[in-house]
Amino acid sequence: MLVLPTPATEAWKFTHLKRAIETLPDAGGQESTLREIEQALPIFAIPQVVFHHGQPVPELGTPLPAGVELRPLGAKLTGSGQPELDSLDTLAVAHGWELHIHRTPSTPVVLIHMAGTAPTSLQLTVAAKVSATVVEAHHALPHQVGWQHHATSVQLGEGATLKHSVLHLLPDAMGLIVTRRQRQTLAAGATYEGTLGMAGGGLIRSEIHTHLSTGCTYHLTSLSTARAAQHHDVTLQTHHAGEGNAVVIRQRNLQLDESHCVFQGKFWVAAEAQKTNAYMHNHTLLLSDTARASVKPELEIYADDVKCSHGAASGGLNPQHLFYLQARGLNETQARALLVQGYADEFLAAFPSATRSIWAARVQEWLSGGSKAPPPLTDFSTEWLANTKANPEQREVLREYGDTLERPHYER
Amino acid sequence: MKHILEIEALQARVTEADKAILHGVSLTLGAGELHAIMGPNGAGKSTLGYTLAGREGYEVTGGSVKFLGEDLLTQEPDERARAGVFLAFQYPVELPGVNVATFLRTALNAHRTAHGEAELDALAFVKLCRAAMAELHMPESFLTRNVNAGFSGGEKKRFEILQMALLQPRLAILDETDSGLDIDALRIVAAGVNALRTPSNAFLVITHYQRLLEYLKPTHVHIMAAGKIVRSGGPELAIQLEAEGYDSLLGNAA
Numbered sequence: 001m002l003v004l005p006t007p008a009t010e011a012w013k014f015t016h017l018k019r020a021i022e023t024l025p026d027a028g029g030q031e032s033t034l035r036e037i038e039q040a041l042p043i044f045a046i047p048q049v050v051f052h053h054g055q056p057v058p059e060l061g062t063p064l065p066a067g068v069e070l071r072p073l074g075a076k077l078t079g080s081g082q083p084e085l086d087s088l089d090t091l092a093v094a095h096g097w098e099l100h101i102h103r104t105p106s107t108p109v110v111l112i113h114m115a116g117t118a119p120t121s122l123q124l125t126v127a128a129k130v131s132a133t134v135v136e137a138h139h140a141l142p143h144q145v146g147w148q149h150h151a152t153s154v155q156l157g158e159g160a161t162l163k164h165s166v167l168h169l170l171p172d173a174m175g176l177i178v179t180r181r182q183r184q185t186l187a188a189g190a191t192y193e194g195t196l197g198m199a200g201g202g203l204i205r206s207e208i209h210t211h212l213s214t215g216c217t218y219h220l221t222s223l224s225t226a227r228a229a230q231h232h233d234v235t236l237q238t239h240h241a242g243e244g245n246a247v248v249i250r251q252r253n254l255q256l257d258e259s260h261c262v263f264q265g266k267f268w269v270a271a272e273a274q275k276t277n278a279y280m281h282n283h284t285l286l287l288s289d290t291a292r293a294s295v296k297p298e299l300e301i302y303a304d305d306v307k308c309s310h311g312a313a314s315g316g317l318n319p320q321h322l323f324y325l326q327a328r329g330l331n332e333t334q335a336r337a338l339l340v341q342g343y344a345d346e347f348l349a350a351f352p353s354a355t356r357s358i359w360a361a362r363v364q365e366w367l368s369g370g371s372k373a374p375p376p377l378t379d380f381s382t383e384w385l386a387n388t389k390a391n392p393e394q395r396e397v398l399r400e401y402g403d404t405l406e407r408p409h410y411e412r
Numbered sequence: 413m414k415h416i417l418e419i420e421a422l423q424a425r426v427t428e429a430d431k432a433i434l435h436g437v438s439l440t441l442g443a444g445e446l447h448a449i450m451g452p453n454g455a456g457k458s459t460l461g462y463t464l465a466g467r468e469g470y471e472v473t474g475g476s477v478k479f480l481g482e483d484l485l486t487q488e489p490d491e492r493a494r495a496g497v498f499l500a501f502q503y504p505v506e507l508p509g510v511n512v513a514t515f516l517r518t519a520l521n522a523h524r525t526a527h528g529e530a531e532l533d534a535l536a537f538v539k540l541c542r543a544a545m546a547e548l549h550m551p552e553s554f555l556t557r558n559v560n561a562g563f564s565g566g567e568k569k570r571f572e573i574l575q576m577a578l579l580q581p582r583l584a585i586l587d588e589t590d591s592g593l594d595i596d597a598l599r600i601v602a603a604g605v606n607a608l609r610t611p612s613n614a615f616l617v618i619t620h621y622q623r624l625l626e627y628l629k630p631t632h633v634h635i636m637a638a639g640k641i642v643r644s645g646g647p648e649l650a651i652q653l654e655a656e657g658y659d660s661l662l663g664n665a666a
């Protein structure tokens with residue numbers, strides 16, 4: 001029988017998964033139809049694979065670019081060489097899948113995970129010297145409740161580069177629990193540029209366990225927007241095995257109501273990992289008196305010639321910033337919204353462009369209270385400005401956040 | 413003729429410092445006038461500006477202020493701004509991640525809505541903004557940056573004047589807008605201020621230097637010391653001050 005983690009385990013100190021699962025409302029056995037899933041899909045204008053219950057839905061996929069192949073993985077993920085962490089590693093998975101990237105593809109690819117209840121497993125493999133952008137978007141239908149665990153493995157070959165964006169874009173449903181454990185191994189000279197976004201759900205925990213060989217670059221920018229009693233947990237472990245790895249981790253929580261955000265970050269630096277340069281920072285913006293954040297950075301260093309540090313800051317909005325905006329005629333609500341949007345935008349800039357308008361619209365929705373459609377904001381970019389000069393009368397050049405794109409044409 | 417601003421025996425304390433700073437300031441600005449306020453460091457000039465703008469922590473303990481005939485002190489800072497009071501900050505604030513164009517458009521539309529005018533769409537806004545930026549010799553690339561983030565001291569001051577140009581206030585309080593400006597920028601900013609002067613608005617210009625006033629040609633000059641206006645006169649007062657300094661001009665009043 002599965003023994004679920006509780007705060008008695010150090011790594012789960014701030015997240016009571018067992019209690020959350022045991023108090024889930026009854027799912028009621030409602031199955032989602034293909035049509036419902038299709039209607040709920042976010043629109044990315046790039047090739048996509050849609051997974052439901054961990055299995056690809058062929059009717060909703062679009063052709064993948066050359067160099068990218070989706071293939072069955074076998075019954076269970078092969079481990080990354082690390083010891084098993086807890087019972088989540090023993091969950092049985094029916095069929096795992098591998099996204100195998102053996103040549104640099106011409107476009108990014110998106111994997112959309114529609115929440116179900118079957119545990120999933122997925123491996124992303126990027127061959128040596130290949131560069132790719134992969135987006136993984138976790139979604140759910142509005143009536144979906146239950147717990148789903150995702151086991152992911154990322155294998156980067158020598159000199160490979162992966163831009164990887166994991167977005168939890170769940171509805172504000174307290175009965176949705178998503179846990180994700182990503183184990184990744186970077187061969188010499190590989191680069192992992194990660195972005196992690198969290199919105200909605202009841203409880204989300206995203207873990208990334210990284211093993212760096214030598215001369216690797218690992219950047220992670222993570223943004224969580226939480227409201228109501230939502231619980232968002234980002235847990236990162238980075239194992240520096242060899243020399244000269246460069247790591248920058250930035251994580252930001254934007255919290256309303258009585259939400260709880262958790263950040264646990266650990267650098268483990270082996271004696272051989274000289275010239276390691278690693279930094280992590282957590283910033284929490286608490287927008288209510290009842291929001292809570294738990295932050296636990298850890299360093300365990302066995303090498304002597306390294307630069308490793310961490311920093312953290314938390315607090316509410318700066319009254320000087322608010323006054324500056326009010327002195328320009330913005331009322332308090334507008335001033336707060338603009339400042340919070342600014343904190344989000346600073347981090348959104350790091351997300352792949354294919355995800356930015358969807359993620360930005362979701363942040364707006366979070367800020368404006370969930371249900372009602374947010375007012376469109378113009379993204380005043382350099383290209384936009386150039387465009388208004390080239391076509392001064394052409395209104396279509398306006399690019400507003402949340403613009404609707406065409407739905408992809410599904411091959412049936 | 414209706415006055416723009418009437419300050420009567422204004423007293424204020426800074427709560428954070430737990431200290432009374434303004435000890436009875438009286439000042440009347442008529443339409444079309446430009447008043448300069450000079451005075452030694454720590455005299456209370458910025459405190460006067462913040463108190464008029466309604467900053468939290470600047471507590472009025474006596475006196476009254478009327479703006480366009482209405483009680484100003486009962487209004488919230490944003491109401492004052494939309495009613496036409498503009499404060500150019502001595503130290504403009506950096507706003508992380510807040511895009512300049514979005515900020516300007518939101519401020520402008522807040523004013524337009526308050527005056528029953530339609531909001532400007534992004535394109536109409538950019539057109540207006542481009543023209544105002546050209547006047548102040550500000551490159552358009554500022555629109556894609558974040559408010560005051562990484563701006564040089566002079567660029568911040570120029571940006572304050574750009575905001576003023578877009579918002580067209582009835583009362584502009586400029587707190588040391590000239591400090592940190594190079595010689596050319598000073599001329600450009602002064603020209604920007606002069607371009608906004610009309611017979612129906614008024615300016616309160618806080619400065620330490622005669623140079624800005626040479627361009628602005630104030631109608632009145634006041635000297636503030638220890639929380640009070642201690643001398644008032646015409647432009648000649650500023651010239652005299654530059655020549656003689658506070659010590660000899662004010663004696664033991666300073």
Ligand SMILES: Nc1ncnc2c1ncn2[C@@H]1O[C@H](COP(=O)(O)OP(=O)(O)OP(=O)(O)O)[C@@H](O)[C@H]1O
Pocket residue numbers: 426428429433451452453454455456457458459460502
């Ligand atoms: N928050 C604060 N905490 C402590 N003291 C304060 C605070 N704000 C103002 N003061 C004090 O109030 C006095 C007046 O300050 P103010 O900034 O108004 O002077 P000023 O005339 O603008 O000076 P300057 O020419 O240097 O800009 C000073 O003595 C200052 O130290």
Ligand SMILES: [Mg+2]
Pocket residue numbers: 457458459502587
């Ligand atoms: Mg001052």
